[in-house]
Amino acid sequence: MTEPNPTLDRALEQTPGHPTAPVVGGEEVIGGGDRMILADTADSLVYEHGLEIKARSQWAYARRRFIRHRLAMVSLVIVTFIFLVGAFAPHIAPYRYDQIDLNNILHPPTTQGHHYFGTDSIGRDYFSRVIYGIRTSETVGLFVAFLSTAIGLVVGAIAGYYGGWIDNLLMRITDLVLTLPALAILLTASALLGGGDKWRISLILVFFFWTTVARIARGQFLSLREKEYVEAAKAAGSGDTRIMFRHIIPNMMGPIVVTGTLAVASAILVEAALAFLGLGIKPPTPALGALVVEGQTNPQAWWLTVFPGLTLLIIVLCVNFVGDGLRDALDPQQRVRA
C-alpha cells in the first residue's frame, strides 16, 4: 500500500459521478472537460464572460429542496418552538411542576393565575406540568435518536464494509430482535431494570432502537462499497477508515438522517406508552404519558387527558413531517409517492 494521497483523494471527490461532487446550475456536469477545473479554486466560477454561476454542493441542494417543502418547514418551526419551550421550562412555567395548591383542585383551564391548562387533583398547575413533560420527552427522544443512530451507524458500517462473520452475527441478532414482541420485551426490561429513571429508560430504548439504523447502514455500505469511486480511492492508496468516513458515509447520510429523525418520534411515543403503563419514567419526574393517566383517574376533568395527549400528538406529527421532508430533500430517489 502506498501512502494515502490527499490531493488525489480530493480530486476524486470532485469527479463527476461522485455523489459529493459539486453540481453546476442544477445539472451535473457530464463529460468533465474544461468546466471542471473550477472546484478547487472558489465557490463560484466564471465560464462565460459576465455570467457567474454559483457551484452548489449536494447539501446546498438538499437544503433548498427542504426549505421549499412547505409542510416540513412549518412542522420544523412548530417542533423547534415546542422543544425550546421544553428546554427553557424552568423560565417559562408559571409554577413548579410539583407545587401543590389544595385550594385549587381540578380547576378547568383559565387565564386566572396562569392556569392555562387547568389544575390536577391536588391543585398542581397543569400547564407547568405539561411543559416539564415536554422537557422529559424531548430529552429522551433526542438522546435515544442520537445514540442509537451513532451505534447503528458504526456497527452497520463495520458489518457492511467487512462482511464475513461480523455481518452474519449482526444480521442474526437483528433477525432475532424482530421475532421477539418488542413492546413486551421493552416493558419487561424497564420494569425489571429501569427503576423509573429517565436515563436508564433511555438506555434501554437505545438498546432496542440501534438495530434499525444498523440494518439500513449495512445495506447502504453493501451497495456503496462496490462503487467506482471507492475502487478509485483504494487504488489511490486510501486506507479503510478514510474510505469509510470520507467516501462512503457522506454519501449515505440521507437515509441515516431520515431514520434518525423518525427515531426521535418513535422514541417519544414509546417512552410515553411506557410511562402511561406505569413502567417507564416514574413520578415525580413529569412525563407526558404519565400525565395522561391522571386524566384516566379523573374522567370528568377533560383537560387532564386532552392537553398532554394533544402535545404528544403534535410533537410526533411534526417530527414525522420533518422526517418526510428530509427524505424528499436528501434522498429524492427514495421519495414515496405521497
Next chain:
Amino acid sequence: MLTFIVRRVLYSIPVLIVSSFLIFTFVSLAGSPLAKLRANPQFSQVTLHHLEHQYHLDKPIPVRYAYWVEDVTLHKFGSSLLTQQPIWPDLKRVMAHTAQLIITSELLALILGCIVGIYSAIRQYSAFDYTFTSLSFLGFAMPTFWLALLLQILFVDIYLKWNVRIFYTSGLNNPGHGAWSIDRLQHLGLPIITLLIISFALYSRYMRASMLDVINMDYVRTARAKGVPEGKVIRRHVLRNALIPVVTVATLNFGALLSGAIITETVFSLDGMGYYFINKLNNLDLYAIMAWLLVTAVCVIVFNLIADIVYGYLDPRIRYD
C-alpha cells in the same frame, strides 16, 4: 412448493430454540422470581433458601433453562412460583379473548384499508385521496393510549348525560353473557374501534403505495393498449399484484398483535393477553411472564412462517432463491 415449505419450517425451529433461550436468559438475568417474596417480611431466610433450592434457582442459567424447558413441554408451562397456580389455563383463556378482539378488528381494518387504498390510488391527488392521506398521518402519530382514553371518556360521558349505553367502557362482559352475545360485542366495541383506527392507517397507506407501484408497470400499459376495459385492468392486472405485499404485511402484523394489544387492553381492562401480561409484570410473576413471552414468540414465528408461505404461493419468484 413443498420443499419450500419444508425448508421454511425447518429454518424456524432453531429460531424458536434460540429465542426461547434468549427469553429465559434475559428474564432470569434481569430479575429474580423471588424478589417479591424477599420484600415480604413474612418469609424467613430459611424459607427463601428452601424455595431457591426447590426451584433450582441456585443453579447456573443453562441448567435452569433445561428445567424450565421440561416444565414448559411436559407440564404445560408449570405453575407460578408466587401464586402456585398453573399458568396454562389462564393463558388459554386470555388468548381466546385476544383472538376474538384481534381477528375482528384486523379483518375490518384490512377490508376498509384495502378499499380506501385502492380508491385513493385510482383517484390519486383527488380530494378523497388527500383526506385519507392526512387522516392516516394522524393515525400514525396518534398515541394509542390517548386515542383509547378519549373514546372511553366520550362514551362514559354519553352514558352519564343521556343514559344511553352504546358501548361499555371497561371489562369483558357482564356475568351470564357468553362469547358471542350482544353484551360481549358492546364490551369489545371500543377496543375494536381503537385498533381498527391504528391498523386502518397502516393498511390504507400500504395498499395505496402498492397499487401505485403496480399501476405504472409496463404490463398494465400493455393491457390498456390492447383494449382491456379499465375495470378489468384494475381487477385482473393491478389488484392481483398489488395485494401481494399487503397480504404479507397483514399476516406479520396479525402475528405481532396476537401478543395482545397491550395498551388498548389495559385501558379498557379487557381480560386478554396484554392485560394479563401487564398484571403479571406489576406482580413480578416471572414464570408467568416467561410463559407469556414464549407463547408470543411462537405466534410471531408461526405467522412469519405463514407470511413466507403465502408470499411464496402468491409470487412464485420467491420460491427459488
